[in-house]
Amino acid sequence: MTARDSADVIVVGGGVAGLTTAVELAERGRRVRVWTRAPAERTTSAVAGGLWWPYRVEPRSLVDAWSLTSLGVYEELARRDGRGDGGGGAAGVRMVEGVHAGVRLAELGPWAGRVPGLREVTRAEHDGVGVRARLPLIDMPVHLAWLRERLLAAGGAVEVRTAKGLDEPLAEAPCVVNCSGLGARDLVPDDSVRPVRGQLVVVENPGVDTWFTAVDSESADTTYLLPQPGGLILGGTAEDGDWSLEPDPATAEAIVRRCARVRPEVAGARILEHRVGLRPARPAVRLEREHLGAGRLVVHNYGHGGAGVTVAWGCARDAARLVMDPDG
Template identity: 45%
Template sequence: MVIVVGAGVSGLTTAIVLAESGVKTRVLAAERPQHTTSVAAGALWGPSFQQPHDKTLAWTAQSLVDFQDLAAEPGTGVRISDVLTVGGGELPDDLPKQVALIPGLRRATPDELPPGYDAGSWGRMPVVDMPTYLDYLTRRLAAAGTQVELREKEDLQSAGERVVNCTGVAARELAGDDTVRPVFGQHVVLDNPGLTHAFMELGRDREWTSFMPHPTRVVCGGVRIEDRWDRTPDEITAAILERCRALEPRLANAKIQGVATGLRPERPAVRVEREQRGRTTVVHNYGHGGTGVSLSWGCAREAARLVVGG
């Protein structure tokens, strides 16, 4: 029996890899998937520049393959979209390995760029409607014989003899890891007035402009506030709307569906490694920051391999 602690995108994905490979699996979580930080994500598969670089490169590449497969299945919430990325300067001729993973990558022409940007690029990337996707993962997990069980608080050593820790920012306390810190994020969700391509601005630390269109909604962002634990929506909503509507006039009259917030689990390096705690083998899978979706399937496969002794 393997116990997966946490039911965000990392926990569900890891549990699916284990359960579908025939490993008896339980999922224990303080929150249901639709209440986790994962549900507040945009969400977009994209390059990860986090440490450890070689591993995050491989994990991102694996996740791309999985998401491309999922995009071909109805009801997953995953689709392949044209994505315009700006703010990172001109694409170099010698692309970083992480950027070279992007399918269909090309420079944007001047007439394709919104006012105020002199360079950008297009790619064909997986875009994930997280509420739909988390429901899909939950159904897929149930089909493999595993349900999410709610527990107010869990201790890794008392959970079982083999445990996978996918608790995000809660790993700061649960794993005793003071390098983990929360980064508050907020999105504004609007009705989709017909947008089909996604937009992402790079190169800004605290606030930026992005919008991720899904069939019935557009997720607009964004903001990052370091070391903030409070998930209450910030007054940044008005600024997010102003920036997104200035770039995409079709959003001007789109009805607001709501505001989504979450705490990204930031760490100097993504942690996917095995640790022995007494008689308990713990495999950690956390610290993904804002790239939890992009790394999810690669990290899940690595964590599953480690927990079964590979």
């Protein structure tokens, strides 16, 4: 058996997009290897807050279906684990109530009608415009580890290995799925991919059991509180084009101040951790196949921006279909 025969597909990228796509392919009978520059717990996906919601991602004509597919998977995972409102089961998925401030239901589009219980807030719930829903809130380190184990159980493999170009994995497998996220900027190369920096503060939870978000489209500052099993995640920022992975103390202080305006008890909470991640943004998600001749196929699945978790399963299933039926 040659090296090329040892896998049907190599997935480049070990974040939520790559692992979810690899699971879809392995469970359909493909021999799959994942190449990742870092273990899943050190990817951008591990830093994500983990709330399902279509956010900063295009094209809308496809995103709605991808998001709803993913919503259905997460709802089922939460039901299966029997922890819909508890600490999270094996997959790290819980269904949690919360408020998106500054959002009007009529502005969301047809997809909103398929989100169970999504409605306008009452005055008692939020003093202003907003919507309320019970949505998947995903503990990303737990979920990524669960995806990896599910892949291994299906016969897949994960290797910590950096690809310098697509020719490298194509030398070992006839098909490559490119889920390299921000790495696609150099790997493809695709200079339309850019970072959108997100900084978070994790604090001891003083008793917050619902999530809250408020996004200002005119500012790089966002406000959100996400109760996760390991602490209350406070956010955040959306700094377009910023490559810095170092937490900024002034930014962290501003995040805590904004969140304390929503929940005053946050002001005195003990800080557990600072996190920074670079969202892999692009004008639109690239999900398409590229025939390179001599039986070589690349399927691209990257550019999910701040919605990687939200569209993961929908994009993975479409990517898997492109692999399974390369001429269809």
